[in-house]
Structures are given as structure tokens and as C-alpha cells.
Amino acid sequence: MVVSPLPPPSFRDESEEEEEYTGTSHGIIQQQRPTTDYEEFLNEQEESTKKMKNKQTTTSFDYENASDNDDRIQIKPVNDEDNTSVIITFNQKISPFIITLTFVASISGFMFGYDTGYISSALISIGTDLDNKVLSYGDKEIVTAATSLGALISSIFAGTAADVFGRKPCLMFSNVMFIIGAILQISAHKFWQMAAGRLIMGFGVGIGSLISPLFISEIAPKMIRGRLTVINSLWLTGGQLIAYGCGAGLNKVHNGWRILVGLSLIPTVIQFTFFCFLPDTPRYYVMKGNLEMAKKVLRRSYVDTSDEIIEKKVEELAMLNQSIPGKNAGVRVWNTVKELHTNPANFRALIIACGLQAIQQFTGWNSLMYFSGTIFETVGFSNSSAVSIIVSGTNFIFTLIAFFAIDKIGRRYILLIGLPGMTVALAICAIAFHFIGIKFVGNEAVVSHSGFTSWGIVIIVFIIVFAAFYALGIGTVPWQQSELFPQNVRGIGTSYATATNWAGSLVIASTFLTMLQNITPTGTFAFFAGVSFLSTVFCYFCYPELSGLELEEVQSILKDGFNIKASKALAKKRKQQVAKMNHSKDTKFEPTQEVIEEVIED
Ligand SMILES: O[C@H]1[C@H](O)[C@@H](O)[C@H](O)[C@@H](O)[C@H]1O
Missing domain, CATH: 1.10.287 (Helix Hairpins)
Known part of the structure; x- marks a missing residue:
């Protein structure tokens, strides 16, 4: 098989001939050929990958004649790597350009946090402003859930859209959704207009929640990829905190909720404006076969690196970028889905990515965020906005700690510290609830020992401890999801994972009160403690350490096991x-x- 130095763009022309696609292996260049001898084809591909890699190992850099000033360094595969490991690495100093791209992309994280955070205060101050009547409990649920539903729907399509149209255009499209959604809400006098605004805003949240971490992981230098991606989570948890703070401040202001929604326009307009002048990610350009743009962005990202190394790096990214064949977008998407399920490394990546997102939601954090006011009231603490601020403030501070730990200590370790910590905190809360003796009748909590009791204090303290362990590990690590997938399935793989997150969030938020009523608070917290315990076991056996690895190296780890x-x-x-x-x-x-x-x- 002839291997050309540069692969064709991932998404081929409509004019290309269609052939049945039965999956691919690690490899580089996908050629159109019959699939009857598929095994042979895979072997040939692996062989050519090896040859390319060997060739590159021996010819791409002349160590003998390297000068002291060479900023390049080529790393030979180590015992733990196979020959598909990435071999070109260089001094990846973080530049102002990378910082700018990271901060602009992570504004989507802020929108995610702010838009999911402001609604609880807005619902209190809306009063009779919609349809001239007080919102029923069901109305409130619809307005709250509309954003999660919108996010779930858009996250299903966002990954494919990011591959077809690009990461940056999708983020700019999410800005348009945010703006339309916010304007509909600000001007709403009818309940259904408000709900529609929240749904459209949710479309933006879903797109941003998927693409912002993906964008950051594709531009980040490998040694701090974890940290840069956590910046998105920091903006997210910061957005939630600011939303609660502003909500508390605007609670008594006439039409304060309209101001609260209006404030969300500022970051989204800033992001849109910046993106008019910023490029997409180098890996996306490589995927589209636009190698010149990829080099240009890498040159701006790594100013100290020589052109020669940049050229080699782009060549390498192009080699590792494997195209998915198909005569039109629909067939290519279908083939990508097949590739995601049939390639063992991809399937393992999918198990980890969806597993972590499900754990993040099914250990109950969001129900505590949404209902912490109610829970704390039942244990004798009446200032619900202060409580929300304390809980979301803890979430923010420990996300900041995760920022420092994620690359240094590693993703696996912070997960294995966080999840057992959550298990213990939740179990203690379950026990404490038993002694307080709360019953839920309808949506009202009836407490047998009213007032501030020592068990009440135990609950408050351990909910805060739970928040800390959550933010340190499982609140942050699942958003590193993009690093698990190779370029050709990254969009769809992260779509699956993000949709799992939003589906989990919808299920938990809409069943939490029912759980409290039917299986008591003790049963509910014991259930979450059980899920946290099982999740610890899952992470122990299935989550490899990925800090410091090139995106392209992760597949060699997942190729034949975890x-x-x-x-x-x-x-x-x-x-x-x-x-x-x-x-x-x-x-x-x-x-x-x-x-x-x-x-x-x-
Ligand atoms: O990572 C975030 C973060 O932990 C938020 O606080 C939570 O509300 C989101 O659901 C989650 O995805």
C-alpha cells in the first residue's frame, strides 16, 4: 500500500466513490479499497504506520548535528508505548496567544454556570410577572428543566457539527442562541415565552459545554492540558457562584430577574466579538486538510519553536489523523459511529467518558445545588441564598485546587481521593438525616425535632465536605473527555459523553424530590453514597492516568485494555x-x- 505523507481531509468530497466501511485500526492513511480482505487491509495499515513511524524516528531529526540552541527534542518510544506513540514533542511554553484562546473559549463555561445558576433566584423574584399569576410548582420545574433539555438536544448534534463546520463557528452559533434566548426571556410577559427562551438558551449551553473543553484540549500544550481545561470548569463554577451572588443582590429589586438574565448578554457578546478575530484549532485544520492554517496557528502558539519543528509536528498530526470515508455527510457520520463502537480503543474511551459523566450526575451534586436551600431549611437554617452561596463557593474553591492538582498529581489520583471522600460524607449525611426524622408530605418537609440541632450541624458540615470532594475530582475530571478520543471520532465521542451528562442532570433534578418523599432523605443519601462507592471501584479499574500524554498517545494506552x-x-x-x-x-x-x-x- 502506498502511504502518502499527508492524508486526505477527514470529510471527503461528495464526488468520491462510496465503499462499505467496516471500521479501522490505528493507522494513518485511509484509502478507498474493497473491504473483502479487511483483515489484510488492517495489517497493511498497521505495517505502514510502523514504517512511517520508524522512518520518522530515524530521519526527522538529526541528533548528531543538533545545535545547543535547538528547541526541539524528540522522544523515543518507551517500553510502555508501542510504535504508534507520538514521537515529536518540543518545548511547549505557554504563550499569550494560547492563554487568550483558552480564556475566550472558556467564556462558554461561564455561560453554562451562569445560565444554570441564575434560575433559582429568578424564579423567586418573578412573582406574578408572567401571565399575572404566581408560577405553580410544575411551571417552575418546566422553566428550570427547559435549559437542561435544550442542552441535551443540542449536545447530541454539537460534536458532528464541530467536525463538519469547525469548533469556532459552533461556539459562535452558541452565542447567537444565548442572545436569542436571553432576549426572549427579558421581554417575556407570558410563561411560554419564558420557557421558550430558556430552551433556546439551553441549545447554547449544550453546544458550549461540549465544544469549549474540546477546543481547549486541542490547543493546549500537553503538560498543562488538564489545567487549561479546568479553566473552563473554573469559569463554570464561578458562573454559578456569581449567578447566586447577583440573584441574592437583585432579589428585592423590581424586575430584578430581567436584569439577572440581561447580564448574561455581556460575556456572550464578548466571546462572539473575540472569535471574529481568532482562529480555529490546529487539529481541526489538519482534519480538514488545511495544513497551512494549522502551521500558522501552531506558529502563533509556540513562538519559540522553529518552523522546521512546526512543519514536522503538523506532518505528524496529519499522519495520525485518520479519515472516515463516506459519500455524503450522513454516511460519514454513520461510519464514524461504527468506528466509535467497533474500534476497541475508541469503545474503551467511550465507556470511560460516558461513565465519568454519568457518575458526575448520579452522585447527586446538582440536586444538592438546586435544593440545598430546601434541605438546609429543614435542618433549621433559613437563609437559603446564603446557603447556596456557601455551597457553590466551596465548589468554586475546590475546582481551583483541582486546577493546581490535575496535571501535577494527575487526574486518576484526584478522582480516587474525591470519590471515597464523597462516599463518606454522603454516608454521614444519611445517618444524620435518620436522627433528625424528616418526612416529606407533598413538597413540604415535616421535621420531628424542629430548630437547630447538632445533627443539623453535622448535615450542613458534611454537605460542604461533599461539595469539596466533588469539585476536586468528579466535578472536574469528566470535562477532560476530549483527550480520550482520537481526532476522527472526537466530535461524536464527546457528544455521547456530554449528552450523558445532560440526560443524567435532567433525571436527577426531576426525581430528587420524589426520592426524598418515597425513600426518605436517609435512603436518598445512602443511594448516592452507594453510587459513589461503586464509582470509586469503576475508576480504580478503568481510568488510566492521562496527564502529560499527547492527545495522540492516549489511543496506544487504550488499545488493548485500560x-x-x-x-x-x-x-x-x-x-x-x-x-x-x-x-x-x-x-x-x-x-x-x-x-x-x-x-x-x-
Ligand atoms: O462540572 C460541572 C460542575 O460541577 C457544576 O457545578 C455542575 O452543576 C455541573 O453539572 C457539572 O457538569
């Missing part, structure tokens, strides 16, 4: 290599020849 041990070894190795580079930079500003040789000899 490979926890190998992933930990590879992550450690990568960290040591970068530490060596950084160490040499302290003294000479560039890696020295010895450092290069040392790494090569490893």
Missing part, C-alpha cells in the same frame, strides 16, 4: 522528560545536547 499500570508509567516518564527540559532551560534557555542525548538513550 492499561492502568502502563499509563501511570508513561505519564511519569513524560513528566520526567519535561522536567529535564525545563531544568536545562533554567541554565541555558534551551535543552542542551546532553539532555537530548540523555532522553534518546532512556
Whole structure:
């Protein structure tokens, strides 16, 4: 099989001939050919991948003649890697351009947090402003759930749209949804206009929640990819906190809820304006075969890196970018879905990504966010906005701690610290609720020992402890989902995971009160504690350490198992290599020849 140095764009021309697609292996160039000898075809592909990699290992960089000023360093595959591992890496200093792109993309995180956060205060201050009557409990549920429903619907399509139209245009489209949704709400005098505005805003939230972390992970230098993606979560939890703060401040203001919704227009307009001048991700350009644009963006991202290395990196990304064939968009999407399910590495990625998002929702955090006021009132604490601010403030502060820990300590460790912590906190709450003796009659809570009791204090303290452990691990790590998937299935894979998140959020928010009524608060919290415990077991056996790995390296880890041990070894190795580079930079500003040789000899 002939392997051309650069692959065709992932989405082929309509004119191309269609052939049945039966899945692919790791590999690089997908050629149109009959699939009767599919096994042979896969073997050939693997062979050519090996040849390409070997060729690149030996020819792409002349170590003998490398000067002391070379900013490049090529890392030989280590024992834990196979020959599909990425081999070109270089000093990936974070530049102002990357910071700008990250901050602009993560405004979507803020919109996610603010738009899901403001509704609880808005519902209190709306009073009789809609249809001149007080909203019923059912009306309130519809207005709250409309955004999650919109997000669920749009997240199903957003991944494919991101591959077809690009990440940036999709984020700009989400801005349009935010603006239309907000205007409909601000001007609403009818309940259904308000609900429609919330639904349309939800379309924006769903798109942003998927694409912003994907965008960031595609532009981020590998050693701080975790951190940069957590910036999105920081904006998210910060958005929730600000929404509760503003909500508390505007509670008594006439039409305060319209101001609250109106404020959401500011960040979205800022994001849209910035994106008019910023590019898409280099990996997206590679996927579309626009290698010149990919180089341009990489050059702006890594200003200290030589053109030669940038060219090689783009070449490598192009080699690893595997196209999905199909004569039209529908067939290609179907083939991508097949590829996601039939390729073992992709399927494992899917289990992890959807599993983590489901755990994030089914351990009950959002029900506590939405109903913390009610819960705290039942244990004798009446200031519900203060409580919401304390709980969401804890969420924000511990997301900040996750920001520092996620690349240094690693994603796996913070999950394995967070989930057991949540289990214990939830179990203690379940016990404490038993001694308080609460019953739910309708939507009203009846407490046998009213007033502030010591068990009430235990509940308050351990709900805050739960919030801290949640934010440290499972609140943040699932949004690293994009790194699990290779380029050709990343869009659809992250769609599945994001849709799992929104479906879980809808289910839990709409069943929480029913659970409290039917299985008592003790039963509800014990249920969440049980889910947290099982989730710890799942993460222990299935979640490999991915910090410090190139996006393209993750597949080699997931190829023949979850490979926890190998992933930990590879992550450690990568960290040591970068530490060596950084160490040499302290003294000479560039890696020295010895450092290069040392790494090569490893
Ligand atoms: O990661 C976020 C964060 O933890 C939020 O606080 C929560 O409301 C979202 O559902 C979740 O996806």
C-alpha cells in the first residue's frame, strides 16, 4: 500500500466513490479499497504506520548535528508505548496567544454556570410577572428543566457539527442562541415565552459545554492540558457562584430577574466579538486538510519553536489523523459511529467518558445545588441564598485546587481521593438525616425535632465536605473527555459523553424530590453514597492516568485494555522528560545536547 505523507481531509468530497466501511485500526492513511480482505487491509495499515513511524524516528531529526540552541527534542518510544506513540514533542511554553484562546473559549463555561445558576433566584423574584399569576410548582420545574433539555438536544448534534463546520463557528452559533434566548426571556410577559427562551438558551449551553473543553484540549500544550481545561470548569463554577451572588443582590429589586438574565448578554457578546478575530484549532485544520492554517496557528502558539519543528509536528498530526470515508455527510457520520463502537480503543474511551459523566450526575451534586436551600431549611437554617452561596463557593474553591492538582498529581489520583471522600460524607449525611426524622408530605418537609440541632450541624458540615470532594475530582475530571478520543471520532465521542451528562442532570433534578418523599432523605443519601462507592471501584479499574500524554498517545494506552499500570508509567516518564527540559532551560534557555542525548538513550 502506498502511504502518502499527508492524508486526505477527514470529510471527503461528495464526488468520491462510496465503499462499505467496516471500521479501522490505528493507522494513518485511509484509502478507498474493497473491504473483502479487511483483515489484510488492517495489517497493511498497521505495517505502514510502523514504517512511517520508524522512518520518522530515524530521519526527522538529526541528533548528531543538533545545535545547543535547538528547541526541539524528540522522544523515543518507551517500553510502555508501542510504535504508534507520538514521537515529536518540543518545548511547549505557554504563550499569550494560547492563554487568550483558552480564556475566550472558556467564556462558554461561564455561560453554562451562569445560565444554570441564575434560575433559582429568578424564579423567586418573578412573582406574578408572567401571565399575572404566581408560577405553580410544575411551571417552575418546566422553566428550570427547559435549559437542561435544550442542552441535551443540542449536545447530541454539537460534536458532528464541530467536525463538519469547525469548533469556532459552533461556539459562535452558541452565542447567537444565548442572545436569542436571553432576549426572549427579558421581554417575556407570558410563561411560554419564558420557557421558550430558556430552551433556546439551553441549545447554547449544550453546544458550549461540549465544544469549549474540546477546543481547549486541542490547543493546549500537553503538560498543562488538564489545567487549561479546568479553566473552563473554573469559569463554570464561578458562573454559578456569581449567578447566586447577583440573584441574592437583585432579589428585592423590581424586575430584578430581567436584569439577572440581561447580564448574561455581556460575556456572550464578548466571546462572539473575540472569535471574529481568532482562529480555529490546529487539529481541526489538519482534519480538514488545511495544513497551512494549522502551521500558522501552531506558529502563533509556540513562538519559540522553529518552523522546521512546526512543519514536522503538523506532518505528524496529519499522519495520525485518520479519515472516515463516506459519500455524503450522513454516511460519514454513520461510519464514524461504527468506528466509535467497533474500534476497541475508541469503545474503551467511550465507556470511560460516558461513565465519568454519568457518575458526575448520579452522585447527586446538582440536586444538592438546586435544593440545598430546601434541605438546609429543614435542618433549621433559613437563609437559603446564603446557603447556596456557601455551597457553590466551596465548589468554586475546590475546582481551583483541582486546577493546581490535575496535571501535577494527575487526574486518576484526584478522582480516587474525591470519590471515597464523597462516599463518606454522603454516608454521614444519611445517618444524620435518620436522627433528625424528616418526612416529606407533598413538597413540604415535616421535621420531628424542629430548630437547630447538632445533627443539623453535622448535615450542613458534611454537605460542604461533599461539595469539596466533588469539585476536586468528579466535578472536574469528566470535562477532560476530549483527550480520550482520537481526532476522527472526537466530535461524536464527546457528544455521547456530554449528552450523558445532560440526560443524567435532567433525571436527577426531576426525581430528587420524589426520592426524598418515597425513600426518605436517609435512603436518598445512602443511594448516592452507594453510587459513589461503586464509582470509586469503576475508576480504580478503568481510568488510566492521562496527564502529560499527547492527545495522540492516549489511543496506544487504550488499545488493548485500560492499561492502568502502563499509563501511570508513561505519564511519569513524560513528566520526567519535561522536567529535564525545563531544568536545562533554567541554565541555558534551551535543552542542551546532553539532555537530548540523555532522553534518546532512556
Ligand atoms: O462540572 C460541572 C460542575 O460541577 C457544576 O457545578 C455542575 O452543576 C455541573 O453539572 C457539572 O457538569
